[in-house]
Amino acid sequence: MDIAGTLIQGALPTFAANNTGGAGNDTRKNLADGIFETILPLFGTQFNPLFKILMVVWNKAGISLGFDPTIILTIAGVVWAANKLLRQLYGTLYGLTQQYFTASINISNSDEMYNHMMKWLAGQPKLVNSRSLTAETFSRTMWEGEDGGDLVTGSIGADGTGIMLNFSNQEAKAPPRFIPAFGLHGFWFEGRYYRIHRKQESLYDDGNSSGMPQFKDKEKLAISCFGRSPEPIKKLLQLAKEQYYADHHAKTIVKRPSPQNLRRYGGRHSWQQVANRPVRPMNTVVLDEKQKVAVLSDMNEYLHPATPRWYAARGIPLRRGYLFHGPPGTGKTSLSFALAGVFGLDIHVISLLDPSLTEEDLSALFSSLPRRCVVLLEDIDTAGLSRPDDSKPEDGKQSGKKGAKDGSKDKDDWSVSDLARELRKQGDSTEKKGISLSGLLNAIDGVASHEGRVLIMTTNKPESLDDALIRPGRVDMQVAFNNATRQQALELFVRMYEAESKMSTTLSQEISLSTASTIPSTPTEKDSSDLSDGSITEVEVEDLDQNADDTAASKLVSAKDEAERPVTTKELASIAFKFSEIIPEGQIISPAEIQGFLLKRKKNPRRALLEVNGWVTALLEQKASKTKILQVQ
Numbered sequence: 001m002d003i004a005g006t007l008i009q010g011a012l013p014t015f016a017a018n019n020t021g022g023a024g025n026d027t028r029k030n031l032a033d034g035i036f037e038t039i040l041p042l043f044g045t046q047f048n049p050l051f052k053i054l055m056v057v058w059n060k061a062g063i064s065l066g067f068d069p070t071i072i073l074t075i076a077g078v079v080w081a082a083n084k085l086l087r088q089l090y091g092t093l094y095g096l097t098q099q100y101f102t103a104s105i106n107i108s109n110s111d112e113m114y115n116h117m118m119k120w121l122a123g124q125p126k127l128v129n130s131r132s133l134t135a136e137t138f139s140r141t142m143w144e145g146e147d148g149g150d151l152v153t154g155s156i157g158a159d160g161t162g163i164m165l166n167f168s169n170q171e172a173k174a175p176p177r178f179i180p181a182f183g184l185h186g187f188w189f190e191g192r193y194y195r196i197h198r199k200q201e202s203l204y205d206d207g208n209s210s211g212m213p214q215f216k217d218k219e220k221l222a223i224s225c226f227g228r229s230p231e232p233i234k235k236l237l238q239l240a241k242e243q244y245y246a247d248h249h250a251k252t253i254v255k256r257p258s259p260q261n262l263r264r265y266g267g268r269h270s271w272q273q274v275a276n277r278p279v280r281p282m283n284t285v286v287l288d289e290k291q292k293v294a295v296l297s298d299m300n301e302y303l304h305p306a307t308p309r310w311y312a313a314r315g316i317p318l319r320r321g322y323l324f325h326g327p328p329g330t331g332k333t334s335l336s337f338a339l340a341g342v343f344g345l346d347i348h349v350i351s352l353l354d355p356s357l358t359e360e361d362l363s364a365l366f367s368s369l370p371r372r373c374v375v376l377l378e379d380i381d382t383a384g385l386s387r388p389d390d391s392k393p394e395d396g397k398q399s400g401k402k403g404a405k406d407g408s409k410d411k412d413d414w415s416v417s418d419l420a421r422e423l424r425k426q427g428d429s430t431e432k433k434g435i436s437l438s439g440l441l442n443a444i445d446g447v448a449s450h451e452g453r454v455l456i457m458t459t460n461k462p463e464s465l466d467d468a469l470i471r472p473g474r475v476d477m478q479v480a481f482n483n484a485t486r487q488q489a490l491e492l493f494v495r496m497y498e499a500e501s502k503m504s505t506t507l508s509q510e511i512s513l514s515t516a517s518t519i520p521s522t523p524t525e526k527d528s529s530d531l532s533d534g535s536i537t538e539v540e541v542e543d544l545d546q547n548a549d550d551t552a553a554s555k556l557v558s559a560k561d562e563a564e565r566p567v568t569t570k571e572l573a574s575i576a577f578k579f580s581e582i583i584p585e586g587q588i589i590s591p592a593e594i595q596g597f598l599l600k601r602k603k604n605p606r607r608a609l610l611e612v613n614g615w616v617t618a619l620l621e622q623k624a625s626k627t628k629i630l631q632v633q
């Protein structure tokens with residue numbers, strides 16, 4: 001008897017009995033009959049005709065094939081059994097390997113590390129070419145792809161005239177980001193095989209503060225590798241983190257309080273990144289040099305790694321506070337950003353005017369700050385003031401209107417909208433109306449407050465601040481900002497027009513009023529020849545007639561192409577000096593206003609000089625008449 005016969009004999013005795021007749025068509029027929037007779041009773045009699053047809057087909061197939069079709073069945077059975085066995089074996093071996101011979105690290109998507117890893121995976125060609133991917137719309141920040149890169153890739157086009165830029169294409173051309181889909185993926189990296197398992201699970205969220213219990217999806221990433229040590233995975237995570245922050249040395253991360261529903265989770269959920277912008281170079285902030293140096297060295301000393309021990313040994317809380325005060329647009333925020341850039345710190349911005357901010361939130365925000373950071377507390381003078389209650393005027397208006405309209409409206413006449421308004425009013429009355437002074441003080445240096453941060457508070461009204469808020473310990477250094485002096489106007493002018501290659505140097509500071517005044521108003525023939533030594537801007541140079549009087553110079557600069565002719569450094573110094581002389585002494589005009597004026601003429605210093613007189617006159621008139629409408633911009 002053949003092997004198939006032996007195998008089937010055990011399982012189907014009737015069939016075996018019929019399978020003893022040797023080879024040939026009869027045998028195959030008997031065999032098939034045997035099988036069907038065995039399985040027929042298992043099904044109802046209604047299937048008899050069907051089985052009979054099958055039997056005939058089976059016999060015919062056997063005859064035409066020239067071998068017993070039962071062998072196919074037998075082989076299929078053997079393969080199936082072997083597959084089952086192997087799977088079980090594989091499962092057991094896999095389980096054992098996982099348990100004893102692989103190391104793994106899990107990351108939750110609520111952790112920053114998840115983003116680092118996803119960004120890294122999205123850049124891995126092997127994974128990006130995997131067959132199972134998730135595509136994500138990926139918007140770049142303003143600072144990615146600058147320097148005209150978008151013009152090259154074609155994501156920015158030109159309008160019909162070819163003159164104006166057109167951005168309608170930018171979203172269409174932005175490529176999506178591909179990350180591994182949910183499930184198991186494997187990849188080789190630096191000679192080692194890693195597996196990642198991206199999974200999703202639903203968690204029940206009781207909705208504590210929102211009052212809306214719901215299921216929330218959470219993602220997890222399990223990274224594993226062969227071996228008993230998780231060291232390779234740790235290294236991989238470190239690498240992903242380093243790559244994520246690779247360009248951050250040139251960027252300042254700006255964070256603001258997260259939306260209320262996220263803040264309640266506390267910890268790292270309290271803050272969210274809102275910008276990642278290029279570091280503001282310190283020399284772009286035009287301020288008295290002594291003041292700048294004083295703040296920089298004070299902060300540098302405070303941030304020194306040895307300082308915490310020094311403070312602890314003397315029982316002094318490790319906090320440093322700065323008060324930047326002065327009129328609007330004088331550089332308080334700019335200096336804060338520049339300082340954060342110098343020390344490579346993230347900047348956490350809080351506005352006390354944020355209507356969703358409660359005192360509890362403020363304390364929680366301060367206690368969840370990272371180890372070292374800059375906290376910028378804007379509009380500090382608003383602490384203790386109630387926020388405008390916008391429901392009141394509306395209600396007043398409404399009730400006034402209503403009263404006038406229908407006079408004696410009693411409660412029975414209330415419409416649904418009246419009821420909704422009343423409910424909202426009641427809701428509002430339970431809301432916080434502002435951050436009290438004590439709430440602010442408690443957040444800044446209460447027992448639970450964070451240590452190690454640099455706190456910068458800004459105000460336009462230093463006189464209105466409470467003494468308690470600015471006492472030493474809370475404010476350790478005050479920096480006064482003022483409207484622009486002539487020297488500042490000159491520096492702002494030079495910085496606006498100096499060649500980009502010079503930006504990193506302190507050219508604008510090198511040119512002070514004293515040096516500028518010694519520079520002839522226009523370059524001489526000798527000056528022009530000096531230009532070829534490379535110490536001066538690279539542009540083509542032409543002489544200006546140094547004997548020309550102001551009127552002639554005005555005529556000269558009013559000619560369009562002449563006005564757009566690039567300026568040399570010396571010429572720039574001369575124009576800047578003339579410009580600064582027109583800015584009134586007495587610090588009436590803010591640096592922001594000067595910057596605004598120059599920005600509108602940003603390629604044309606001569607035009608700026610030509611128009612500054614009219615602008616200053618109009619601005620002074622506007623300030624005197626306290627109107628907001630600008631006559632000259």
Ligand SMILES: Nc1ncnc2c1ncn2[C@@H]1O[C@H](COP(=O)(O)OP(=O)(O)OP(=O)(O)O)[C@@H](O)[C@H]1O
Nearest residue numbers: 284285286327328329330331332333334591592595
């Ligand atoms: N001293 C300065 N040096 C360089 N730029 C300045 C200076 N002051 C103001 N600016 C420019 O003016 C704009 C506004 O400046 P900034 O926001 O720093 O002023 P601020 O004092 O913080 O104003 P506010 O009190 O209204 O918040 C910025 O674009 C900045 O570049």
